[in-house]
Ligand code: SF4
């Protein structure tokens with residue numbers, strides 16, 4: 001998958017709320033900690049931080065690139081492997097082929113259904 005070729009269209013859509021391991025957060029938080037729009041919570045029991053700046057991952061830069069690419073969390077490294085629908089990118093398949101508008105809609109629908117199922121099961 002080559003994200004650079006489509007970030008102008010996808011705007012890194014999936015770089016939103018992800019579990020950031022505390023070690024990665026502590027190493028890089030200075031890049032974002034003074035941003036007034038930063039919202040974050042540290043979960044010491046699970047060793048992760050959830051953080052957002054205006055609904056986006058705080059490490060996403062203005063060109064939709066990852067500012068901690070070399071240290072990005074494991075989930076970011078494997079995202080797009082299509083191991084399940086929530087690890088599937090609606091913009092590109094795992095081999096880097098751009099999906100059609102119809103295919104994007106299909107992936108999006110399946111992801112919404114799966115998320116709804118997860119929320120229901122959690123209640
Ligand atoms: S994983 Fe998909 S949505 Fe995210 S930057 Fe790459 S192509 Fe865009």
Ligand code: SF4
Nearest residue numbers: 015057059060066076
């Ligand atoms: S750490 Fe980087 S790759 Fe992962 S969600 Fe944030 S900006 Fe995207």
